[in-house]
Amino acid sequence: MKLLHSFRLSLYLMLSLSVVALGSASDFFLPEIPFIVIFSIALLGAAYSLEDRFSLSLPSANIVGGILGFIVACWIGYQFIRPGVSLLDTLPFPASLLPYLSPVLMILIPAKMLRPKHVGDYWTMFGLAVMSMGLACTMASDLSFGFFLFGWLILFVWSLALFFLCREIVWPNNFPTALIESRWTLLSASLRWVMSFGLLGLGIFLLTPRPTESRWALTSRSLGRIDIGLSNDNTIDLNRTGTLSQNPGEKAFEVRVKNFDGTPKDDLNPSQRWRSTTMLSYQDGKWSRSSFASGGSIMLRELSIPNNAPDNNIRRALPVLSPEQFYITFIRDSKLAPTIILADPVYWRANLPSPIASIADSQNSYVSFDPKIDGSFQPIPDLRRNEYTQVALPQLESDLGPPLYDVHWIPESTLLNRLPAKIQTDLAPWVLALIDELIAKNQIPGITKREMNTNYPDWIEWKQQEPIARALDKYLSSSGVYLYSSTLGRSDKSIDPILDFLFKIKMGHCERFASGLVLMLRSVGIPCQMVMGFKGCTAEQEGVYSIYSDDAHAWVEVLLRQPEPKNAAQPKRVNQFAEGDDPGERFIYRWLTLDPTPGTEARTSTTSKTTWMEGFWARIDRFYKEFILGYNPAVREKTAEYILAQVLAIRTFLQKEGWLWLVTGGISFLALLAYLRRRHQRKILENQEADPLLQLPGVKFHNRLLELLKRFGFEPEVGQTPREFGTRVTAALERSLGVLATVPAEAAELYYRSRYGNEQISPEELVKFDNKINLFESALKTSPD
Known part of the structure; x- marks a missing residue:
C-alpha cells in the first residue's frame, strides 16, 4: 500500500469524525445541524475521491468558500432574529455565540480540502480538527460523545504519525510511490499510544479535579452536569439540560436548636423546610427574584414591629410567642447561602419584636429583621448576617402558615398572578380542562362545578382556590403521569421549557415540578410563588443539625384568602375589610405550602429485569457523568474515602488470616509478570523474523549498522529519524574516521530507498556497501576516540 494513500485515508477519516462529533x-x-453534517461529509467524500485528479484553483476555491460562507452567515443571522428559540434568549452572552461556530467549522473543513495542498495546509487541517473537537467538548454531555472523542484521538494520532513519515520520506525525496506494509500501518500503534497516555492523563485528571466555583460555560447544558444546591445569583434557568450531580458531604449551613428552657432540642422535625429565596417573575424559562410589592400592589399595613432592644442576651431580645417555642441559631457559609435562610414557616405577631435577631458588629446591640409579605425577613440595615437566631413554633398544620392580618391586595397588579401572555394563552385552556376532568372523577373534594370569579372571569373563584390548588398538586405528585428524574432533557425547544415539561416530557426535578405548578395555578388566577430552600436535616449531636447542599429543594406557596375566625384573638385593625369585599366580611391571608415533586426516581426501563449489557452500559454512563463531566473535589473525596475503606478492609483481612496470603499473592504476581515479559519478548522476535520488510537489503544494512554503533555508544534519540541519526553520527566521527564517517548517512539513504522507495538495490552496490561497513567497523575499533 502506498504511504501517501494511507495518510490521506487517515486524514479524511479523522476530519469526517471531527465533523460528526x-x-x-x-x-x-x-436543530438544522444534521443537514449541515450530511452536506460536509458529502463534500469530504467528493474531495477524497478526487484526490490527485482534480482540485480547485486558489481563485476558484476562494469563490466557492465565499459562497458557502455567505450562506452560513445568512443562516446564522436568521438564528439571531428567529422568534422564540434564539440562543441569545436562552444562553448567557458570550457563551451563546459558541454553538454558531459549529457550522462555520463544518463548512470550512471540506472547503479547505478542495484546494491545492502543501505541508502547511495539512497543519491547518490538523488545527481545524483540534478546534472542532475542542468546541464540541464545551457543548457535549452524552456518553456517545465520549466514544467519538476516543475514536478521534486514535485517528488523529494515526494520521499525524503517517503525516510525519510523508513529510520525511515522500515529499523531500520525491517518493510518491513509497510503500508500507498495509493500509492500516501504525493504526494499532496509535491505539496503544492513545490508551497509554489516555490512562496517564485520566489519572492526572482524577487527582486534580475542576473547582466548584462558578465559571464561564454553556449553562444551558452546564457541561452535562447541574449541581444540586442554591444559585448564587438569585435566578433559576430552566432551559438547562443535563444530569443533576450531587455534592456529597458539602454542608450548606448548620443550626443549633434549644428549647424554651435553654436545653438542647433533639427532636427537630427531620422533614423541616428551610426557606431561602422566593421566585416571583418568570420569563423565557427563567425565574428571577423581583420586588414583591412593586407599585404597592400587595403589602402588610400598619404592622408595629419595634426594633429589638439592645441586650447582651439574644433570647431577651426576641419575642415570646408561646411556651412551646424554641430557638434556632443559624451558622451558615456565605458562599453556599447568599440569602437569609429561615425555618419555614416563620411565626411572628404584630406589636411584638421581630422573631429573628442577630448580634450587631459592635457586640452590644442586636440587628432587627424586617418581615416581608412573601414570608422572608431582611436585616435592618440590610447587611449579610452569617449567624442569627429565630424563634420557632411546632407547626400544628403541616402545610399552612400563620395568619396574616390587614393585607392590602390589588390582585390584577401583583406578580403573584402574572404570566407572560403566550404562556397564559397556551396553558389556561389545558388547566381548566384538567380541573373539569378532576371534578368529573370526584378528585376535588367539595366541588361539583368549577366557578369563575365575577370580577376576573378568567380566574377561579377564591373559595375554590384551595381545593383546586391541592388537587393540581396531587395530580403532579402522585397521579403517575409525571415522574421525577435527575436527567433533564428537552423535547421541543420552540416552546417554553415548562410547557415542554407539562405537555411532552413529563419528567424532571423539583424546580420543574414547582415551576409547573406555579404556572398552572397562575394561569387560572390562583396567586402563588415558588420558594427555593432546603428540606430535611441531619442530627450531628445533641441539639446540632446539619443541612447539606443535597437537601436543596423547591416548593410552591399559594396565598389563600379565608374568612376570619369568629371571636378570634387578633391585633388592632386599621381597615375592617380587604379592598373590594363586603364591609360585613373580614378576611385573613395564609400561605399554603404545596410540594408537587414525586418522591421516587423515574425508572429508565419498564421491565423488571435488566440484562447484563444494559447494566454494563449503565455503569459506563454513570462513570462518564460522575468522573468525567461532573468530577469535582467532593466526588474525589468520596472516591478516596471508598478506596481507603477497601484498603483498610484488605489490611484487616490480612491481619486476621496472616501474612501467608500476602506472600503467596506476591510470589504469584511476580511469576505472572515474568511470564508475560518473556512471552512479549518471544512475540517480538517472531514478528521480526516474519516481517518481510526486515529482509529488504537496505533495512538489513541499517539494522546491522545500528547494532554496531550501539556497541560504541551511539543510539538514536527519542523521535529521531534514520536520516537525522545518520547525519549526527557522521558529524561526530568525521574528524576521527575521515571519509568512512559518511557510512551512517549513506546507510540511512539506502534504508529510505529500499524501505519506502521500493527501489531494487543492485548486487554490485550491495557488495560495495558491505565492504564499506566492514572497513567502518575496523576503523571504529582502532580509532583512538
Whole structure:
C-alpha cells in the first residue's frame, strides 16, 4: 500500500469524525445541524475521491468558500432574529455565540480540502480538527460523545504519525510511490499510544479535579452536569439540560436548636423546610427574584414591629410567642447561602419584636429583621448576617402558615398572578380542562362545578382556590403521569421549557415540578410563588443539625384568602375589610405550602429485569457523568474515602488470616509478570523474523549498522529519524574516521530507498556497501576516540 494513500485515508477519516462529533454536540442547540453534517461529509467524500485528479484553483476555491460562507452567515443571522428559540434568549452572552461556530467549522473543513495542498495546509487541517473537537467538548454531555472523542484521538494520532513519515520520506525525496506494509500501518500503534497516555492523563485528571466555583460555560447544558444546591445569583434557568450531580458531604449551613428552657432540642422535625429565596417573575424559562410589592400592589399595613432592644442576651431580645417555642441559631457559609435562610414557616405577631435577631458588629446591640409579605425577613440595615437566631413554633398544620392580618391586595397588579401572555394563552385552556376532568372523577373534594370569579372571569373563584390548588398538586405528585428524574432533557425547544415539561416530557426535578405548578395555578388566577430552600436535616449531636447542599429543594406557596375566625384573638385593625369585599366580611391571608415533586426516581426501563449489557452500559454512563463531566473535589473525596475503606478492609483481612496470603499473592504476581515479559519478548522476535520488510537489503544494512554503533555508544534519540541519526553520527566521527564517517548517512539513504522507495538495490552496490561497513567497523575499533 502506498504511504501517501494511507495518510490521506487517515486524514479524511479523522476530519469526517471531527465533523460528526461536532454535529452530535451542537445538535441540541441547532436543530438544522444534521443537514449541515450530511452536506460536509458529502463534500469530504467528493474531495477524497478526487484526490490527485482534480482540485480547485486558489481563485476558484476562494469563490466557492465565499459562497458557502455567505450562506452560513445568512443562516446564522436568521438564528439571531428567529422568534422564540434564539440562543441569545436562552444562553448567557458570550457563551451563546459558541454553538454558531459549529457550522462555520463544518463548512470550512471540506472547503479547505478542495484546494491545492502543501505541508502547511495539512497543519491547518490538523488545527481545524483540534478546534472542532475542542468546541464540541464545551457543548457535549452524552456518553456517545465520549466514544467519538476516543475514536478521534486514535485517528488523529494515526494520521499525524503517517503525516510525519510523508513529510520525511515522500515529499523531500520525491517518493510518491513509497510503500508500507498495509493500509492500516501504525493504526494499532496509535491505539496503544492513545490508551497509554489516555490512562496517564485520566489519572492526572482524577487527582486534580475542576473547582466548584462558578465559571464561564454553556449553562444551558452546564457541561452535562447541574449541581444540586442554591444559585448564587438569585435566578433559576430552566432551559438547562443535563444530569443533576450531587455534592456529597458539602454542608450548606448548620443550626443549633434549644428549647424554651435553654436545653438542647433533639427532636427537630427531620422533614423541616428551610426557606431561602422566593421566585416571583418568570420569563423565557427563567425565574428571577423581583420586588414583591412593586407599585404597592400587595403589602402588610400598619404592622408595629419595634426594633429589638439592645441586650447582651439574644433570647431577651426576641419575642415570646408561646411556651412551646424554641430557638434556632443559624451558622451558615456565605458562599453556599447568599440569602437569609429561615425555618419555614416563620411565626411572628404584630406589636411584638421581630422573631429573628442577630448580634450587631459592635457586640452590644442586636440587628432587627424586617418581615416581608412573601414570608422572608431582611436585616435592618440590610447587611449579610452569617449567624442569627429565630424563634420557632411546632407547626400544628403541616402545610399552612400563620395568619396574616390587614393585607392590602390589588390582585390584577401583583406578580403573584402574572404570566407572560403566550404562556397564559397556551396553558389556561389545558388547566381548566384538567380541573373539569378532576371534578368529573370526584378528585376535588367539595366541588361539583368549577366557578369563575365575577370580577376576573378568567380566574377561579377564591373559595375554590384551595381545593383546586391541592388537587393540581396531587395530580403532579402522585397521579403517575409525571415522574421525577435527575436527567433533564428537552423535547421541543420552540416552546417554553415548562410547557415542554407539562405537555411532552413529563419528567424532571423539583424546580420543574414547582415551576409547573406555579404556572398552572397562575394561569387560572390562583396567586402563588415558588420558594427555593432546603428540606430535611441531619442530627450531628445533641441539639446540632446539619443541612447539606443535597437537601436543596423547591416548593410552591399559594396565598389563600379565608374568612376570619369568629371571636378570634387578633391585633388592632386599621381597615375592617380587604379592598373590594363586603364591609360585613373580614378576611385573613395564609400561605399554603404545596410540594408537587414525586418522591421516587423515574425508572429508565419498564421491565423488571435488566440484562447484563444494559447494566454494563449503565455503569459506563454513570462513570462518564460522575468522573468525567461532573468530577469535582467532593466526588474525589468520596472516591478516596471508598478506596481507603477497601484498603483498610484488605489490611484487616490480612491481619486476621496472616501474612501467608500476602506472600503467596506476591510470589504469584511476580511469576505472572515474568511470564508475560518473556512471552512479549518471544512475540517480538517472531514478528521480526516474519516481517518481510526486515529482509529488504537496505533495512538489513541499517539494522546491522545500528547494532554496531550501539556497541560504541551511539543510539538514536527519542523521535529521531534514520536520516537525522545518520547525519549526527557522521558529524561526530568525521574528524576521527575521515571519509568512512559518511557510512551512517549513506546507510540511512539506502534504508529510505529500499524501505519506502521500493527501489531494487543492485548486487554490485550491495557488495560495495558491505565492504564499506566492514572497513567502518575496523576503523571504529582502532580509532583512538
